[in-house]
Amino acid sequence: MDISINKYISETGFCSRREADKYIEQGRVTINDNIASKGNRVQAGDVVEIDGEPLKKKKSTVYIALNKPKGVTCTTDLKDKSNIIDYLNYPSRIFPIGRLDKRSEGLIFLTNDGDIVNKILRAGNQHEKEYIVTVDKPIDLEFVKAMRNGVRILGTVTQKCFVQQEGSNKFRIILTQGLNRQIRRMCEVLGFEVTSLKRVRIMNMTLKDLAPGKWRYFTKEEITNINALVASSSKTEKGNQGNEGMDE
Known part of the structure; x- marks a missing residue:
């Protein structure tokens, strides 16, 4: 085994590569008791710790589709009382793929698979x-x-x-970009204010019969399809230059 430290962390299911980089920058990651830095490699037998706790090997992967209600914030920061992790209250560590604005609702994915997060968030995936x-x-x-x-x-x-x-003051929009608060900002420039925003589809997956606030696991077929859709992702370590590819 010889892989980059951020990829190693993401493959344990602890967090995405991007989040791992933040932990590394904050000096919270060690390899064999030495503070890690970006670009370090992990070899077989190395002990990697975050905040002094050894990283455990990844358990089985979890893929969840949630119909996020308004008022829930897509953050793993537990200090934020409206955070999506406490809202879902899932028994093991998971994190959202991308974001939906607190005022927005609709489909969002959560997982413990840091590798698929990294692939989906790449801007090049479109x-x-x-x-x-x-x-x-x-x-x-x-x-x-x-x-x-x-x-x-x-x-x-x-x-x-x-x-x-779709109606006098309603429209449907399909984005392949993910700029921060993109739809709201676009509307503001044209003199309109968004009063309701709902994401109804991501790639091949829709809300179907998922009621607001409810969640379900991906089916095996959906996992296969998602993996096929992201299989073309570049294998480089580069992210997407600070552009969260699953923003609204």
Whole structure:
């Protein structure tokens, strides 16, 4: 065995590679009692500890689909009283893949598989996320065209995407990008405020009959399909340059 320290940590199911890098930067990771730094490698027989506790080998992988209700924050920080971990109260350590804004609702995945988190969050994967969005006033064709063709936010222009009007002030949008609070920011630039935002699909998975606040395990078929969809992920250690690929 000879793998990078962040990959080793993620493969134990403790957290994603990106989170592992934060632990390393904070000096909380040791290899054989020596403080680890980014780029260190782990060899067979090495003892890796976080905050003085040895990392345990990964248990069986868990993949969960949750219909997140409004008011739940997609963070593993237990100091945040509305955090998604306490909300789900799952008996073993899991973490969300990407984020949904606290005010937003809908489909989010949670897992203990740090490797699949890393693959899904890569910007290069271009995985589809579908949302139903309601705004504070009626929309028109000009609004739909503008959303489709790209809106300048966060110093860039959003990628062209599918947008379809669903009602006087409601639309469906499919994103492959994941800029921070992307849909809300796009609407704000065009003079609209989002009053309701619901993610109804990630890649091949939809909410189906999952009621708000309820969760279920992935089926074996869904796990196989997700793994096939991310199989083309680059094998490099690079992340996606600070862009959380599963943001709204």
